[in-house]
Amino acid sequence: MLFFRQSRALATSFRTLATTATHPADVAKxxxxxxxxxxxxGIGLVSLLRQKYGNxxxxxxxxxxxxxxxxxxxPYVFADVLNMQQLETIVVDNDINWIVNLSALLSAVGEQNIDKALAINMTGFTNTLELARRxxxxxxxxxxxxxxGPTTPRDLTPDLTIMRPTTVYGITKVHVELMGEYYAKRFGVDFRSLRYPGIISSDTEPGGGTTDYAVQIFHSALKEKSYxxxxxxxxxxxxMYLPDCLEGTVDFLAAPNHLLKQRTYNMAxxxxxxxxxxxKIKERIPEFEMTYAPDFRQAIADSWPKSLDDSKARQDWGWKNKFxxxxxxxxxLTALKSHHK
Structure with a gap:
């Protein structure tokens, strides 16, 4: 019995070390x-990572x-996250140390393509997670x-709280968080995740999320003076504005493993x-007018937080927004004016 207790304690110590000590993926380049x-x-993140680590x-x-x-x-390669063999070949042939898995169907699109969302968001992620282990x-x-979800506290939502999402997108992301944490504890995988809020970007078109109105409104304000x-x-x-999101993500990726007190952080x-x-837009474009016609996305938005508590990200690895x-x-408005002349 004593030997069993000692063995169990030793195994626990090894698992703790695996998630806190220097990891093989802690590399300078x-x-x-x-x-x-x-x-x-993806486009902006790849560009920023290349500036930091080389094309x-x-x-x-x-x-x-x-x-x-x-x-x-x-460098660009065709890669389907559902094709495990193809992914592993890319990882091995290119001496990959880090994977950033951005492959996903977002909330509004996911509700219209449930099978595809489950495949990409869950099976695709599991493939990349297993490669990280191997x-x-x-x-x-x-x-x-x-x-x-709707039972989560909606004001200053903390990192650790009730998570009962009502969309397939949200359900798959809970799977990502829990499986990533499990692999970190069970196998010592250096898994990291950020809970992104709505992302506003002037560089790319909206990707099918419920918060996309916050991008579309700028295009419509400049082009049609209404939305x-x-x-x-x-x-x-x-x-969050995209430049802050990208810079924060790069900082999070580069943060030494020992600084991270948890595997998933709120970020806002x-x-x-x-x-x-x-x-705010009308202050700058006085003729702009807004009307409202809520659709199925209203119920999705009503189930989400109004604000996030991201104090742990700011404390542990130095997250700070500029905008x-x-x-x-x-x-x-400045960035998009050239598109709507």
């Missing part, structure tokens, strides 16, 4: 594979053919405010509702 790299986050060390991948401009910027890789896969919003005027949600910058962002609502509004 990593070789990084980014899946889903042609999406809203040749960041391999972009997706299931679509890239534009000539994208392909000219650095080859001792660092793996980062974003989570989302959609992992929360019909599919959420009600008082629907407050956590948001500010919250606003459609009425508030419309008012507030006014600075983001100014930058978005």
């Amino acid at each position: 990593p070789r990084i594979l980014v899946t889903g790299s042609l999406g809203q986050l 040749e060390n960041v391999i972009a991948s997706d299931i679509r053919k890239p534009s000539p401009e994208i392909k000219a910027q650095g 080859h001792q890789l660092r793996i980062m896969c974003p989570s989302t405010i959609g992992a929360f 019909k919003c599919y959420l009600g005027p008082e629907t407050s949600l956590p948001m 910058a500010f919250s606003f509702n459609p009425r508030e962002i419309a008012a 507030d609502l006014d600075a983001m509004t100014d930058d978005m």
Whole structure:
């Protein structure tokens, strides 16, 4: 019995060391594979990672053919996260140390394509997680405010709380968080995840999320001077400007393993509702008018937090946003004016 207790204690110690000590993926010059790299986050994240680690060390991948401009910027491979053998060949042949898995169907699109969302968001992620175990890789896969649900506290939602999502997207992201944490504890995998809020970007088109109105409204304001919003005027949600999201993600990826007290962190910058962002735009474009016609996405938004408590991310690895609502509004309008002349 004594031997059994000692063995169990020793095994527990080894598992603790595996998640806190220096990991094989703690390398100064990593070789990084980014899946889903042609999406809203991928293009900018690949660019920022290449600036930090060198073009040749960041391999972009997706299931679509890239534009000539994208392909000219650095290595690109066709990679389907559902094809485990193909992924493993890429990892081995390219000496990959880190995987950033951005392959996912977002909330609104996922509700229209449940089978596809389950396959990509769960099976695809599990494939990359298993590769991280086999080859001792660092793996980062974003989570989302959609992992929360209507029974979650909605104001300053903490990292650890009730998680009962009502969308297939949210359910798959809870799977990501729990499986990643399990692999970290069971196998010592360096798994990391950030719960992203709504991401606002001037660089790419919206990807089918419930918070996409916060991007579409800028295009419509410049082009048509009006916008019909599919959420009600008082629907407050956590948001973040893409440059902050990308910079924070790169910092999180690079953070030494011993600084991380948990595997998944909330990450946010500010919250606003459609009425508030419309008012900010109207200050800058006086003729802009907003109308409202809530659809099925209203119920999704009503199940999500109004604001996030991301104090642990700020404390543990130094997360800090640069853009507030006014600075983001100014930058978005400036960036998009050239597209709508």
